Amino acid sequence: MSGGVLAPVAVLRTPFGGKFGVPRQAGLVPVAEGRVEFLPAYAAPEFTRGLEAFSHLWLVTGFHLNPPWSGSAVVRPPRLGGNARVGVFASRSPNRPNGLGLSLVRLLGLEPGALRVGGVDAVDGTPIYDVKPYLPWAEAVPDARADWADEPPERREAEGVEIPTELAARLGPERTALVRELLRLELRPAYQDAGERTYGMTVAGWNVRWRTSPAGGLAVVEAEPVRAE
Numbered sequence: 661m662s663g664g665v666l667a668p669v670a671v672l673r674t675p676f677g678g679k680f681g682v683p684r685q686a687g688l689v690p691v692a693e694g695r696v697e698f699l700p701a702y703a704a705p706e707f708t709r710g711l712e713a714f715s716h717l718w719l720v721t722g723f724h725l726n727p728p729w730s731g732s733a734v735v736r737p738p739r740l741g742g743n744a745r746v747g748v749f750a751s752r753s754p755n756r757p758n759g760l761g762l763s764l765v766r767l768l769g770l771e772p773g774a775l776r777v778g779g780v781d782a783v784d785g786t787p788i789y790d791v792k793p794y795l796p797w798a799e800a801v802p803d804a805r806a807d808w809a810d811e812p813p814e815r816r817e818a819e820g821v822e823i824p825t826e827l828a829a830r831l832g833p834e835r836t837a838l839v840r841e842l843l844r845l846e847l848r849p850a851y852q853d854a855g856e857r858t859y860g861m862t863v864a865g866w867n868v869r870w871r872t873s874p875a876g877g878l879a880v881v882e883a884e885p886v887r888a889e
Contacts (some may be wrong), residue, residue, distance in 0.1 A: 670698045672721065672774045675838060677886065679725060681847055681861025681868075684718075684738065685752070686763035687779040688812070689841045691834075693768065696778035696788060703773035707871035708791075710887075716794035717767050717777065722787040723759035730755070738846075739809050764794060815844040822879035831883055835864045843870060843878055862886060 674694040676682045683689050696719070698707065711717075734745040735753040748756050763783065768776040775791070821843045828836045842863065858881070860869040869882040 661864060666789055666868060668699065668722070669702045670696045670788040670791070672696055672719065672780065672782055672784075672786040672788050674782055674784045674786070675864040676780075676783050677862030677865070679783055680859070681863055682834070683781045683842070683845060684813070686765055686781040689838070690766070690779045691838050691841055692778070692780050694765070694777050694782070695771075696777060696791065698773050705772070708770055708800065711767065711775075711793065712770055714793040715767060715838060717765055717775070718790075718792040718794055719761075719763040719765055719777075719782075719788050721761040721763055721782055722789060722794070722866055723754040723761055724785070724787055725783060726754055726759050729757050729759070730869065732775040737809075739813070760789070764777070814845060816878065818844060818877075820844070820876075820878060822877070824880065827880055827883045828881040831868075835866060838864060839868055839880065840881075848872070 672694050673696075674682075675692060683692065732755070733748060735748050735751050735755055736742050736745055737751050737753065740746070754761065758796050763781055764775040765779050768778050769775075818840060821840050823831075823836060823840060831839065842861075847861070848857075848859065856871065856873050858869055858871045860867060860882075862868075865886050867878060867882070867886055870878055870880045872878050
């Protein structure tokens with residue numbers, strides 16, 4: 661609301677039922693699709709007229725599941741191993757004075773009162789405060805630099821994520837592809853060592869658990885649909 665209190669214009673529906681397992685940046689997992697559902701006051705087609713001319717969108721989001729900002733001026737980015745500290749304004753950390761995020765997503769389609777988008781990096785139910793078209797000529801800077809965050813994060817080879825045949829059959833091809841692409845990323849907290857551990861995430865309505873090994877291997881060991889409470 662111009663000149664007033666910041667209020668959401670939409671809600672983002674995504675496959676991610678919790679914070680753990682969400683990609684740390686938009687676009688890292690293109691098969692992670694979401695749906696921008698506009699609130700009634702902004703659902704009229706006039707609000708998105710002409711948006712089909714753009715391939716990508718900026719979503720201004722809110723970190724609604726975060727605790728209140730602690731007041732700390734520094735954070736520990738995962739890209740620096742979780743030990744080195746940088747200023748909060750020199751990072752993309754969700755722990756910031758105003759819990760706002762910025763996601764660059766692909767526009768997959770327009771629907772009545774909604775948008776289909778790809779490459780999401782947010783928990784289901786995330787509030788959206790604004791939607792803006794991406795302008796390549798203004799926002800893709802060829803000589804920009806980012807030093808310690810200059811390259812995309814490393815990924816495991818697809819063959820390095822073991823999903824047993826019986827679990828893949830239960831998940832179905834689309835969910836299996838999504839789980840595999842998520843697990844190719846490093847989802848573990850940066851401060852944890854590479855020992856054998858079991859982790860879990862809620863994705864696309866399923867609880868998925870996997871185990872790592874000291875050698876860096878990864879295997880899905882359980883997949884169960886989320887039970888309605």
